[in-house]
Amino acid sequence: MKRNQWILLSLPLLLGGALWAAGQSTDGGHSAMKKDSRLLVHLSDKLKRHMLGNMRDHLETLNAILVDLSAGRMDDAAQKAESRLGMSSMELHGAGQAAPYMPEGMRRAGLNLHKAATRFALKAEEEDLSGAYKALTEVTASCVACHASYRLE
Ligand code: HEC
Numbered sequence: 015m016k017r018n019q020w021i022l023l024s025l026p027l028l029l030g031g032a033l034w035a036a037g038q039s040t041d042g043g044h045s046a047m048k049k050d051s052r053l054l055v056h057l058s059d060k061l062k063r064h065m066l067g068n069m070r071d072h073l074e075t076l077n078a079i080l081v082d083l084s085a086g087r088m089d090d091a092a093q094k095a096e097s098r099l100g101m102s103s104m105e106l107h108g109a110g111q112a113a114p115y116m117p118e119g120m121r122r123a124g125l126n127l128h129k130a131a132t133r134f135a136l137k138a139e140e141e142d143l144s145g146a147y148k149a150l151t152e153v154t155a156s157c158v159a160c161h162a163s164y165r166l167e
Contacts, residue, residue: 053117056167061112065166068107072127072157075099079150083138088146092138099131099153116164123160130156 057065075098082091096102104110113121134149 050165052161052163052165053120054167055116055120055164057112057115061115062166064108065112071098076154079134083143083146088138088141088143091146092135095131095138095153096135099128100135101128101132103131104128120160120164123156123163127153127156127160 075094078094079091082088082094097106113124116124130149130152134146134153137145137149
């Protein structure tokens, strides 16, 4: 058989193999359906409720920031980011309470979030839109990184 024929014959096999492998390793993008390999972190019920409440506020704040940005209200976006997500929000969120129970990587992801939010606030105050967006993606990257690795018991 010629080399070209071999290639033609093996194509469906290769393709089938690739599809099978894809089926094994993905689930069409719904990561929640994948085998859960996130590290389970134990918090008391009270701290857990508190942390999840903060989380919902994080999402709400992110949304409010995007609304402000789309309307050109850079100062409002900066103020919300700093007070609810930035370094000065850590006290408000009682970050010190849950932090001792978090694995090091989780603590680091939390700190990255607060630092990035403060960077965003500074860029937004300077009316540096592209710098602000860049910092905002560092905020959301911290949400994604922590969620990918940890869950609460
Ligand atoms: C330091 C780690 C960490 C960071 C950073 C983080 N989260 Fe979370 N978040 C968690 C954990 C852990 C849970 C609980 C997940 C679970 O148990 O399945 C959670 C849950 C949530 C929930 C669900 C709340 C509920 O009531 O169940 C929302 C919404 C959320 N996070 C939004 C965000 C947003 C938005 C950001 C970024 C601005 C963010 N989180 C950053 C760790 C983090």
